[in-house]
Amino acid sequence: MDVLEVKNLSIRYMTGDFKDIGLKEYVVRKLKHNYHIQEFWADKDITFSLEKGDMLGIIGTNGAGKSTLLKAISGIMEPTKGWVKREGNISALLELASGFDKDLTVKENAYLRGAMLGYTRKFMDETYSKIIEFAELEDFQDRPFKQLSSGMKSRLAFSIASLVQPDILILDEVLSVGDGAFRKKSEAKMREIIQSGATTILVSHSVQQVRELCNKVLWLNRGSQVAFGETQGICDRYEKFLQKRIE
Numbered sequence: 681m682d683v684l685e686v687k688n689l690s691i692r693y694m695t696g697d698f699k700d701i702g703l704k705e706y707v708v709r710k711l712k713h714n715y716h717i718q719e720f721w722a723d724k725d726i727t728f729s730l731e732k733g734d735m736l737g738i739i740g741t742n743g744a745g746k747s748t749l750l751k752a753i754s755g756i757m758e759p760t761k762g763w764v765k766r767e768g769n770i771s772a773l774l775e776l777a778s779g780f781d782k783d784l785t786v787k788e789n790a791y792l793r794g795a796m797l798g799y800t801r802k803f804m805d806e807t808y809s810k811i812i813e814f815a816e817l818e819d820f821q822d823r824p825f826k827q828l829s830s831g832m833k834s835r836l837a838f839s840i841a842s843l844v845q846p847d848i849l850i851l852d853e854v855l856s857v858g859d860g861a862f863r864k865k866s867e868a869k870m871r872e873i874i875q876s877g878a879t880t881i882l883v884s885h886s887v888q889q890v891r892e893l894c895n896k897v898l899w900l901n902r903g904s905q906v907a908f909g910e911t912q913g914i915c916d917r918y919e920k921f922l923q924k925r926i927e
């Protein structure tokens with residue numbers, strides 16, 4: 681049975697409308713007959729589905745539409761066309777440090793994030809010590825979030841997202857930010873999560889990592905779906921494509 685189904689999904693961004701440029705600029709441009717809204721399709725007609733336990737890698741060059749697609753999958757953004765169907769609770773780690781309050785402490789932020797993901801206080805009481813231990817931030821628990829280094833912030837974000845045991849876990853380029861030791865540890869955690877039967881989606885610029893972790897791959901290019909399916913074959917094609925671009 682499919683845990684996640686994405687069908688003919690398209691997402692359009694509107695740029696230059698008056699929310700973007702501000703009211704004053706809008707009035708000026710309107711008076712000069714120079715007011716144009718541009719539309720841009722970040723994702724076009726994406727279709728794929730995942731079963732329980734699948735680990736999907738999403739690959740594609742900068743601006744391909746990967747993060748935008750994840751926003752639609754995790755429900756932060758409505759698709760302009762098409763639809764997403766998901767089963768179970770979903771924990772997404774998108775832009776790092778988004779969803780954290782810079783003035784609250786590490787501990788308060790962990791509880792806040794837990795609450796946002798829909799977990800009870802009791803569950804978070806039981807899980808919090810594991811989170812802080814995994815993130816190796818025991819000494820920083822009562823410090824405000826803004827005092828953490830960016831690597832520490834990403835360790836905290838990864839630990840929360842992965843230790844709350846979601847049915848679907850979404851990670852946008854997060855395995856590459858910590859230092860070497862933490863990267864090893866988080867990859868091992870990812871394998872454990874996959875073995876526990878969760879479905880995982882990983883955006884990564886490391887083809888090597890995708891080859892090692894993922895059983896399915898989705899390749900996007902300028903918003904279009906180039907390929908979906910078996911990992912090694914698609915990664916081979918993608919690496920050839922990257923090679924050509926360099927030459």
Ligand SMILES: Nc1ncnc2c1ncn2[C@@H]1O[C@H](COP(=O)(O)OP(=O)(O)OP(=O)(O)O)[C@@H](O)[C@H]1O
Pocket residue numbers: 693694695720722740741742743744745746747748749
């Ligand atoms: N809020 C926005 N308004 C307008 N255009 C946007 C917005 N966010 C993203 N875009 C555009 O949509 C396209 C896809 O962006 P997206 O962030 O999904 O790419 P990506 O594949 O995640 O790239 P990267 O590998 O650099 O993270 C880009 O061309 C980007 O400029």
Ligand SMILES: [Mg+2]
Pocket residue numbers: 746747748852
């Ligand atoms: Mg991105």
